[in-house]
Amino acid sequence: MGxxxxxxxxxxxxxxxxxxVLAADPLDSxxxxxLRKRYFAGQAVVFDEAVKVVAPVTAEDPxxxxxxxxxxxxxxxxxxxxxxxxNPIVEIxxxxxxTADPRLGFRIKLQQSSPVRAAARTGDGVWHVGGTWVxxxxxxxxxxxxxxxxxxxxRRLNEVSGRIWHxxxxxxxxxxxxxxxxxxxxxxxxxNPAFYIQDLRIAxxxxxxLMQIQGHEPVSENPLFTLDLPAGLANLARVKVTxxxxxxxxxxxxxxx
Amino acid sequence: MKxxxxxxxxxxxxxxxxxLGLPSAxxxxxxxxxxxxxxxxxxxxxxxxxxxxxxxxxGNIVNTAFIVTPAGxxxxxxGPSLRYGQQLLAAIGRITPLPxxxxxxxxxxxxxxLGNQAFPAATLAALPETxxxxxxxxxxxTENMYRLTGDWMKGTEMVVPGQALTPGILEVGNHxxxxxxxxxxxxxxxxxxxxxxxxxxxxxxVFHQRAPTTPHARIxxxxxxxxxxxxxxxxxxxxxxxxxxxxxxPLRQTRAYLVWLNRTMGEGAAAxxxxxxxxxxxxxxxxxxxxxxxxxYRRSVAHLYPxxxxxxxxxxGDRR
Numbered sequence: 215m216g217x218x219x220x221x222x223x224x225x226x227x228x229x230x231x232x233x234x235v236l237a238a239d240p241l242d243s244x245x246x247x248x249l250r251k252r253y254f255a256g257q258a259v260v261f262d263e264a265v266k267v268v269a270p271v272t273a274e275d276p277x278x279x280x281x282x283x284x285x286x287x288x289x290x291x292x293x294x295x296x297x298x299x300x301n302p303i304v305e306i307x308x309x310x311x312x313t314a315d316p317r318l319g320f321r322i323k324l325q326q327s328s329p330v331r332a333a334a335r336t337g338d339g340v341w342h343v344g345g346t347w348v349x350x351x352x353x354x355x356x357x358x359x360x361x362x363x364x365x366x367x368x369r370r371l372n373e374v375s376g377r378i379w380h381x382x383x384x385x386x387x388x389x390x391x392x393x394x395x396x397x398x399x400x401x402x403x404x405x406n407p408a409f410y411i412q413d414l415r416i417a418x419x420x421x422x423x424l425m426q427i428q429g430h431e432p433v434s435e436n437p438l439f440t441l442d443l444p445a446g447l448a449n450l451a452r453v454k455v456t457x458x459x460x461x462x463x464x465x466x467x468x469x470x471x
Numbered sequence: 472m473k474x475x476x477x478x479x480x481x482x483x484x485x486x487x488x489x490x491l492g493l494p495s496a497x498x499x500x501x502x503x504x505x506x507x508x509x510x511x512x513x514x515x516x517x518x519x520x521x522x523x524x525x526x527x528x529x530g531n532i533v534n535t536a537f538i539v540t541p542a543g544x545x546x547x548x549x550g551p552s553l554r555y556g557q558q559l560l561a562a563i564g565r566i567t568p569l570p571x572x573x574x575x576x577x578x579x580x581x582x583x584x585l586g587n588q589a590f591p592a593a594t595l596a597a598l599p600e601t602x603x604x605x606x607x608x609x610x611x612x613t614e615n616m617y618r619l620t621g622d623w624m625k626g627t628e629m630v631v632p633g634q635a636l637t638p639g640i641l642e643v644g645n646h647x648x649x650x651x652x653x654x655x656x657x658x659x660x661x662x663x664x665x666x667x668x669x670x671x672x673x674x675x676x677v678f679h680q681r682a683p684t685t686p687h688a689r690i691x692x693x694x695x696x697x698x699x700x701x702x703x704x705x706x707x708x709x710x711x712x713x714x715x716x717x718x719x720x721p722l723r724q725t726r727a728y729l730v731w732l733n734r735t736m737g738e739g740a741a742a743x744x745x746x747x748x749x750x751x752x753x754x755x756x757x758x759x760x761x762x763x764x765x766x767x768y769r770r771s772v773a774h775l776y777p778x779x780x781x782x783x784x785x786x787x788g789d790r791r
Contacts, residue, residue: 268747274773280746319745351615375784379743389743393784438780440745 241329241345243299253295254333258340264288265344267296267332276324276354278434281306284317285334286442288342291316293335298348298432300328302355302402305430312423313447314416315387319440322432323354323400358406359397359435370395374455376469386445390424390453392416392469393438400431411437414457414465418450427457501554501623503531505562510715511668511707513539513646515566517550517559521681521713521762524551524582529623530616531555533582536672536709537563538665540644543572546594547663547672548711549586551616553627556586573643575650576632577661577674577711579604581612587630595632598652600659605631636661651700655693656683656711662700669706676700679713679721682758682767683728685774690733697726713762728758732768736775740783746776 239246240261250259268282285291294316296306306322316334331345376392394411401408414427416439425441443450450471457465507515519533530551537559538545544563549556563571576584576597584605587595597605609629617624638652651662656675663672675684676696701722710721739749749772754765761767 268751270747270750270769270773274770278773278777280750280773282745282747319747321746351618375781377743377784382743384744384748391743391745391780391784393781438777438784440743 241299241331241347243329245299246329249297249299249304253297254341259333260340260342262288262334262342262344265332265334265342267330267344267346269330269346269348271347271349273324273348273350276350277357278321279324279330279348279350279354280319280321281330282317282319282440283332285332285342285344286315286317288316288334288336290337291334292337294318295333295335295341297331297333298322298324298328299331301325301432303400303431306330306432307430308428310423310426312425313418313443314390314424315385315442315444317442318425318427320437321434323398323434324348324350324432325355325402326350355400355432356402358403359399367395367397372396372459372463372465374465374467374469376453376455378450378453378469378471380449380471382442385442387447388443388450390416390441390443390450390469391438392441392453392455393436394455394465395436396459398429398431398433398435398437402431409459409461411457411459411465414439414455416441417454417456419452419454421454424453501529501625503529503550503555503558505531505555505558507537507562507566508715510709511665511670514665514668514670514707515539516709516715517562518714519582519712523763523766524616524619526619526621526623528620529554530582530585530620532712534709534711534713534715535559535586537571538643538646538648538668539563539567539569540646541569542644543569545643545646545648546571546574546590547709548577548583548674549574549590549595551582551585551620552624553586553588554623554625556589559586560589573641574632575636575661575663576601576605577663577672578657578659579608579612580657580675581609581616583675583711584609584632585613585616585624585627585629587632588626588628592630592633595630596634596636597632598638598659598661599635600654601657601661602632602635604658605629640666649703651703653696653699655689655691655696656685657687658689660696662696664703664705669704670709671700671703671705671707672709673700673711673721675711676725677708677710677721678725678728679710679716680724681713681762682764683725683732684767685732685771688771688774690729690775693729694726697722697729724761728761731755731758732771732775736772736779737782740776740779743783746772746780749776 264287266284273279295308327349373395379389382389399406399409411429453469536547647666649664
C-alpha cells in the first residue's frame with residue numbers, strides 16, 4: 215500500500231516536475247507547452263538566461279532575420295536546437311559543437327512575429343532554454359526563393375565561399391564564416407517543393423569536427439553561418455565543408471583564411 | 472455586494488481608460504493640418520515630420536510641394552494617403568483658384584504617391600522606371616501602409632501615373648522646370664530644378680536632419696546623383712524628408728552619411744562581423760543625432776550588409 219502511494223507520487227513528480235519548473239514561460243508564448251511536449255517530452259527542461267538568442271526586435275526583412283545563438287556560458291554543451299514557436303515550420307536548425315564554441319550566427323525566414331528559442335542540451339541531459347521575441351511583417355515562409363526564379367542557381371548550387379579570421383574583434387579566438395549557394399525553399403510557396411540543406415559538417419585540416427549542423431527549411435536562402443573557436447587553438451590553415459541537401463546533392467569544399 | 476463594488480470599480484476604470492487612452496488618431500478627424508509655407512516666388516512646401524510611419528502621424532513624414540504658374544499648378548509628390556492628397560488639394564485651393572495640371576511623382580515609395588487618387592488621373596506623371604516599379608511593388612507598399620498608419624489610409628488605393636516623363640525641360644506657364652532622371656535611392660529618382668526660381672526639389676535623394684532610408688538603395692549611384700544635383704545653381708533646396716535649406720547642408724549631410732554607411736558595411740564584412748553584431752554597433756555622434764536613428768541604421772544593415780558580406784567572402788572560397 216505504502217509502496218503504491220510512493221510509486222504514484224514518484225511518477226507524478228516525474229511527469230509534473232518539468233511542467234512545474236516551466237510554469238512561467240518568460241516569452242509568454244501560446245504554443246510553448248505544445249513545443250515542450252513535442253520536442254522535449256520526458257526530459258528535463260529549464261529556462262536559463264545563460265543561453266542567449268540575439269535578434270533584432272523588429273526584423274526589417276522577414277526572409278533574412280539575423281539570429282545569433284550563444285550557449286557558451288554553459289559547460290559541456292552537446293547539442294543546441296533552435297525553434298521558432300509560431301513559424302509554420304518550427305524547427306530551424308540544430309547544431310552539435312565540436313572544437314568550436316556552442317555559438318552560431320545565421321539568418322532565418324519568419325512567417326509572423328514569433329519567439330525564437332535556443333535549447334542547449336548539456337552533458338547531464340538537461341535542456342537549457344533561452345530566447346527572444348522577433349517582430350516581423352511576416353510572409354517569409356510562403357515566398358519562393360529568389361534563386362528558384364533565376365537561371366544562375368543550378369550552376370552554382372552548393373557552391374561554398376568563406377573565410378577564416380585568426381583575429382576578430384567580436385570573439386576571443388578564431389572565426390569562420392561560410393556561405394553556401396542554395397535556394398532553401400520551404401515547400402510552402404505554391405509550385406516550389408521543399409529544397410534545403412540538411413547536413414553540414416565543418417572540420418579542420420586534421421579531420422576534427424568544428425561543428426555539425428542539421429538544417430531545416432526556415433534557414434534563409436544562401437545560408438551564411440558564423441562560427442567561433444575558443445581562444446588558444448592553433449591557427450586553422452583551412453576548413454573542410456561537407457554535407458548534402460534533402461535531394462542528395464553534395465556539398466564539398468575547402469575554405470581558406 | 473463586494474462583487475458589485477468590484478464591478479463598478481472596473482466599469483469606472485475602463486471608462487477612464489477608454490476616454491484617456493484613445494490614440495489621438497481615433498478621436499481626431501484625420502486632419503494632417505497641412506500648412507503650405509512659401510519658400511520662393513510661386514512655391515510652397517508642406518513639410519512632414521521627421522519620424523517613422525505611425526498611427527500618430529498618419530504617414531505625414533514626407534515633404535510635398537507645389538508651384539503656382541499662370542497655366543496651372545504643378546505638384547511634386549502627392550503624399551502618403553488619399554486623405555493627404557485631398558487635404559493637399561484643399562490647401563492648394565486656399566492659395567489659388569487655378570487647377571492642378573501636373574503631379575510629378577519623384578519615386579515609387581508609398582509616402583510619395585499614395586495621394587494620387589485625389590488628383591485627376593491625366594495629371595499624374597513619373598519616370599518610366601518608377602511607373603514600372605509602382606506596378607510591380609505598389610500594392611504591397613499600400614498594404615503595408617494600412618498596417619503602419621491604420622485608419623488614416625481609409626479608402627486609399629494605388630493609382631499608377633499614366634504619363635511617362637522624359638528628362639529635360641518641362642515648361643509650365645512661366646516656369647522652366649528641369650527634370651533630372653537620377654537613381655540611387657531607388658532605381659529611378661526624379662529631381663526637379665526650377666530654373667525660374669532656383670528651387671531644387673531633391674526628392675529622396677536628399678535628406679536633411681533625418682537619417683536616409685535605403686530599402687532600394689544603390690549607394691554608388693546615389694553618390695553620383697548627389698554630385699549631379701550639386702552642379703545646379705540652386706538658391707533653395709527641398710529635401711524629400713527634413714527641413715528646407717538655402718545652403719548645401721542637406722547634400723553634404725546625405726553624402727557624409729551614405730559614405731560612412733557604405734564604408735561601415737565594407738569594414739564590418741572585412742572584419743568578419745556577423746549581422747547581429749553589425750546591428751548593435753554604436754553610431755558616430757553626428758549620425759546618431761539624426762532623426763529616426765538608430766532605427767534607420769539597423770534597417771540599412773538589413774538592406775546593405777548581405778552584399779558587403781558576399782563581397783568579403785567570395786574571393787577566398789574554393790568553388791566547386
